[in-house]
Amino acid sequence: MTGVTFERVSLIGELTGAADDFAARAVMQEARRDSARPGTGAHHLHAHSATLWRLAERSLRARIQELESDSVM
Secondary structure, eight states, rough: HHHHHHHHHHHHHHHHHHHHHHHHHHHHHHHHHHHHOSSSSSHOOOOOHHHHHHHHHHHHHHHHHHHHHHOOO
16 A cells, blocks of 8 residues: 555545534534524524534535545546
8 A cells, every 4th residue: 555545545534534523513503403492593503503514514525535536546
């Protein structure tokens, strides 16, 4: 295994860990959203935060897939 390949595998592992963390943060915000009274500022804030964490997670997972497909070639 070359150094570049090892570095890529290590990078993908780190990015996957970050994406998993983003997913956990989204779940936490969703739980807070669900416990807040609908229509309040807190409800809106937690809903927005959950959306942002989900978007960040999806973006990161898409980049991970690109890196994985590039490493196959």
